[in-house]
Amino acid sequence: MLKNSYKMLFLFTLFLGTMISINSSSWFSVWMGLEINLLSFIPLTMKLNNLFSSEASLKYFLTQALASSTLLFSIILFSFFIEWKSINNFQSKINIILASSLMMKTGMAPFHFWFPVVMEGLNWINNIILMTWQKIAPIILLSFCLNNIFFYFSIILSVIFGSLGGLNQTSLRKLMAFSSINHLGWMTAAILSNQNIWKLYFIFYCFLSISVIFLFNSLKIFNLNQIFSSFNFKxxxxxxxxxxxxxxxxxxxxxxxxxxxxVINLMMNMNLIFILIIMINFTLITLYFYLRISYSAFLLNHNEMNWNYHYFFNTKKKIIFSFFLFISIFGLMFINIFFLLI
Incomplete structure (x- = not known):
């Protein structure tokens, strides 16, 4: 019997809940799948004798419960107005309520308040699940309740808060959380432009996030000062x-x-120039704090800390991360060659 066999069970139901949601033909089945997904993720986040993970699990549960109750309320409104044959008069308003509940589940602005706090209390493995798999069902469901004006508002706020929120952060988990909020704004813009583009964007986002978090988890890095002190001459x-x-x-x-x-090409074709300018300018801020970290780590001198010597790569981790690094550097070149051959 495996020591942590219960984790395999909850991982299975976690994936099952997402599959139920995205393959459902009714909103009630969607809500049921999201609840299965939520109740499967909570036990995975909780650690014995760790108050931070317990606090993060409680905050995640309360926020998701609020989003689920709002989603169920909007579903009831849909069924009520359909029964009275007056859905056309209130459909846009109910769509906003429905979209708000799904945005709260993903952590998009202006419902992003819980996301950095929850990520700060979880380990890197749980953060990978929260940043990637937990976003699949809500984002797919968002494409079924499009409201352009409300989505434009959320896109702008997500890009702004995701950029400005990471400027003064020293915690890498919060830094990744605000970066994820910024990417959610771009993915929402891709949903409005082309359904296939957001799927491609999400795949690239998952790949790059996993590659970054894999390295942080291997080296047990959680704060910026650990980067400076651990790799002074490496x-x-x-x-x-x-x-x-x-x-x-x-x-x-x-x-x-x-x-x-x-996404930039598609938004220019749709004449969304004003929103695109805001997105590009504030995304440059996220690139700025990544570059600031890079310059500080490369150019500043810091004392080497003895307590970090035992973090190293084994052969298997070296092979995995070499693959991630190779794709990150040369992936765009291969894509351009592929399109030229086509």
Whole structure:
């Protein structure tokens, strides 16, 4: 019997809840799948004798419960007005309530208040699940309740809060949380432009986030000062850390620039120039604090701390992260060659 076999059960029901939501034909089944997903994630986040994870689990549960109750309320409103055949008069208002509940589940602005706090209390593995898999069902469901004006408002706020919120952060988990909020704004813009583009954007976002968090988890890094003190003279290791970070920020010619490039092209074709200018300018701020971290780690001198010597890569981790690094650097070049051959 596996020691942590219960985790396999909850992981299975976690995936099952998402599959139920995105393959449902009724909103009530969608709500049921989201509840299964929520109640499966809570036990995975809780750790014995760790008050931070328990606090983060409680905050996550309360926020998601509020979002689920709002979602159920909007579903009841839908069924009530359909029964009285007056849905056309209130459909846009109910869509806003429905979209708000789904945005709260993903952590989009202006419902982002819980996301950095919850990520700060979880370990890196749970953060990967929260940043990637937990966003799949709500984002797909958002594409079924489009409201352009409300979505434009949320896109602008997500990009602004995601950029400005990470400026003075020293915690890498909060930094990744605000970066995720910024990317959610771009993904929402991709939903309004083209359904296939947001899927491609989400795949690239998941790949780059996993590559960055894999390194942080391997080296047990949680704060910026650990980067400075641990790798004072290991410039190769600093390069390995910051190339995926800069790719996640969307710096050309790295791979993370490609999905942003597609979204920019689509929004220009839709004449959404004003929103696009705001998105680009504030995304440059996220790139600024990534570059600031990189310059500080490379150019400033810091004392080497003995208590960090035991963090190292084994052979398996070196192979995995070498693959992530290679794709991050040369992925955009391969994509361009592929399109030229087509």
């Amino acid at each position: 410039y190769l290791m600093k390069t390995i850390i910051f190339i995926p970070l800069l790719s996640l920020g969307g710096l050309p010619p790295f791979l993370g620039f490609f999905p942003k490039w597609l």
